[in-house]
Amino acid sequence: MVVRVQHEDFDVGAELLALRQGNPKIGAIASFVGLVRDINEGDSVAGMSLEHYPGMTEKALAAIVEEAKGRWDIYDAVVIHRVGDLAPTDQIVLVAVSSSHRGEAFAACEFIMDYLKTRAPFWKREQTAEGARWVDARESDDKAAERWK
Amino acid sequence: MLSVLYFARLRDALGVSSERVDLPADVNDVAALVAWLRKRGGAWEEELAPGRAFRVAVNQDMADAASALRDGDEVAIFPPVTGG
Numbered sequence: 001m002v003v004r005v006q007h008e009d010f011d012v013g014a015e016l017l018a019l020r021q022g023n024p025k026i027g028a029i030a031s032f033v034g035l036v037r038d039i040n041e042g043d044s045v046a047g048m049s050l051e052h053y054p055g056m057t058e059k060a061l062a063a064i065v066e067e068a069k070g071r072w073d074i075y076d077a078v079v080i081h082r083v084g085d086l087a088p089t090d091q092i093v094l095v096a097v098s099s100s101h102r103g104e105a106f107a108a109c110e111f112i113m114d115y116l117k118t119r120a121p122f123w124k125r126e127q128t129a130e131g132a133r134w135v136d137a138r139e140s141d142d143k144a145a146e147r148w149k
Numbered sequence: 150m151l152s153v154l155y156f157a158r159l160r161d162a163l164g165v166s167s168e169r170v171d172l173p174a175d176v177n178d179v180a181a182l183v184a185w186l187r188k189r190g191g192a193w194e195e196e197l198a199p200g201r202a203f204r205v206a207v208n209q210d211m212a213d214a215a216s217a218l219r220d221g222d223e224v225a226i227f228p229p230v231t232g233g
Contacts, residue, residue, distance in 0.1 A: 034233050050232070051156060051157055052232070053154070053156055053206075053209075053225060053227070055209055056206055056209035056210075056225065059209050059210075060209075060211075081232060081233075092233070093232070093233050113233060116232060116233050117230070117232065117233045118229075118230065119211065119230070120230060120232050120233075121156065121206070121225075121227060121230050121232075122230055122231065122232025122233070123156060123157035123158070123227070123228065123230060123231050123232070124231045124232070125157070134157055134158040134161075134228065134231075135231045136228075136229075136231070137202070137228070137229030137230065137231050138231075
C-alpha cells in the first residue's frame with residue numbers, strides 16, 4: 001500500500017507500473033485522477049491551496065485503504081494527494097487499485113475516493129475574483145459515502 | 150494538559166492554530182470541551198454553537214461528542230473536510 005501526501009506532482013503511468021509490477025495475478029487496475037477545475041459554484045477559480053492535518057491525514061488514508069481491503073478482494077492500492085498551491089488543470093489526487101477482476105477494482109477505487117472526500121482531513125481554499133474562500137463540504141459527498149454503509 | 154489544534158476556516162475565524170489548555174476536572178469528553186471553549190464568547194461562541202458544522206478528532210482519529218478525553222491527548226477541531 002502506498003499513501004503519500006505531497007506538494008509535488010505525480011506521474012500516473014509510473015505509479016500504475018509500480019502498482020502492478022511483480023504480481024502476475026493482477027488482471028485489473030482501476031484508477032481515478034482528480035483535477036483542479038477552473039470554475040466552482042459558478043465562479044471562475046484562478047487557483048487553490050490545499051491544507052491538511054499532518055499525521056492524521058496519512059493515518060486516515062491508510063485506514064480507508066485497509067477498510068477497502070477488508071471489503072473487496074484487492075491486492076494493493078495507491079493513494080497520492082497533493083497539498084499546497086495548485087492551478088486549474090493540475091492533478092490533485094490519484095487513487096488506483098489492483099485486483100484480479102475489474103468489478104472489485106472499480107468498487108474499491110470508488111469507495112476509497114468517497115471515503116477520502118468525507119474522512120481525510122484536507123481543506124481547499126480557492127482564489128476567485130472576489131478573493132480567497134474556503135470551499136464548503138458538499139452534501140452530495142456525504143451521500144456518496146453513506147451508500148457504502 | 151491537552152493540546153488543541155484548529156484547521157482551515159475555523160483556525161482563521163478563531164485566530165489560533167494551536168494551544169495548550171488545562172481543563173477543569175469536570176471537562177472529560179468532547180462535548181464538555183466544546184462547551185467549555187464556547188464560554189470564551191465572541192468567535193468561539195459563534196463558531197462552536199450547536200448546529201454549526203465542525204468535526205473533532207482525538208489523537209488523530211475522528212471523534213464524537215461522547216469521546217473521552219485524557220491528559221496528554223491531541224484534540225483537533227476543524228470544518229467538514231473538502232479534499233479530493
